[in-house]
Amino acid sequence: MGRPRGGQKERKKEHYYQAAKRHGYRSRSAYKLRQIAKTHKLLLGVDRVVELCSSPGGWTQVLRELDPSLQIVAVDLEPMLPLEGVKFIQGDVLDEKTIERIKALTGGSVDLVLSDCSPKVSGHWELDVVRQLSLVEGAINIAHSILGNKGKILSKVFQGSGFQELMVSVRKKFNSVKLIKPAASRKTSAEMYLLAKGPRGRSLSGST
């Protein structure tokens, strides 16, 4: 999603699309995570990761590549080809049962939640943005309940109607919030990544 410009043909010619193919990444998005991880030291002090909306697995490949010792639980509606050392849950991130399964598999607080959620494109931009923002809200709520006290969430978010309200609510829930536009994200797309650290306003026993 991200109000794409140009057709499928143009996208296939594009630099990151070609690079991902050459490198064996399952998605061009892999480069977005690589760039953010490097610039923002995303994996510093991180052992346990929950990755929401992970399929086909480009981000998961990057996580494995950057730190093979990470404990990763990945979740998506769609199946994902296995990756060594990654536990995968096929389920809806907005479904309470999926959240319970995530909690059962992680067995406590985690250091990092990643979310690259996009709904199936309906063709109606405004509707797609509303659906994407509700996925972000879901991801924020999951992160708020499973992150340790120094934990962080990186989530894709589309800047459309409802975006400012979402930012207000995320700022209430986390100590610091910033917006990031990695070079691999198309300039013409409304997509940004929000990085929020330090969940607050809750009591979580056993968190670090």
Ligand SMILES: C[S@@+](CC[C@H](N)C(=O)[O-])C[C@H]1O[C@@H](n2cnc3c(N)ncnc32)[C@H](O)[C@@H]1O
């Ligand atoms: C842009 S793709 C993620 C790409 C992934 N980061 C990668 O690098 O391969 C968005 C994903 O969101 C998933 N998704 C959308 N709504 C979802 C939901 N309610 N629960 C779980 N996954 C969802 C889609 O199935 C899709 O795989």
